Amino acid sequence: MKDRKRKSQRLEELSQQKNNKILEIKNKLPVIITNVDILYQFWDNQIDCITNNSNTLRSVDEKEKIKIPKKLALSIEEDWRNQSNSCEENYVRMKHLVTFNFILTE
Numbered sequence: 001m002k003d004r005k006r007k008s009q010r011l012e013e014l015s016q017q018k019n020n021k022i023l024e025i026k027n028k029l030p031v032i033i034t035n036v037d038i039l040y041q042f043w044d045n046q047i048d049c050i051t052n053n054s055n056t057l058r059s060v061d062e063k064e065k066i067k068i069p070k071k072l073a074l075s076i077e078e079d080w081r082n083q084s085n086s087c088e089e090n091y092v093r094m095k096h097l098v099t100f101n102f103i104l105t106e
Helices: 002-058 070-105
Strands: none
Touching: 002 070
16 A cells, blocks of 8 residues: 555656646747747858858869959958858857847746
8 A cells, every 4th residue: 555655656746847847848948949040040141151152162263363353352351251250240149149048048
């Protein structure tokens, strides 16, 4: 009889732990979804930058030496620097938002 009572108590404890865990996940789910959306936006921006650079480079024959007017070269360099800075800013923003959202759930 005691064994049955212990088993019943143990099962009830396990059930309560399971329910608590489900509630914890349920409470954090909106933040997890928000974080996934932030990550999606970040990687979407990264892919755009990489795709633009890749498309630009694809048209260049690496064996052929080409002379680019300094003015054009400077504008290309500035554009790529801006893209690099944008990627860095996206990363910092994404990291901040994910961390901030995680802290809010605790």
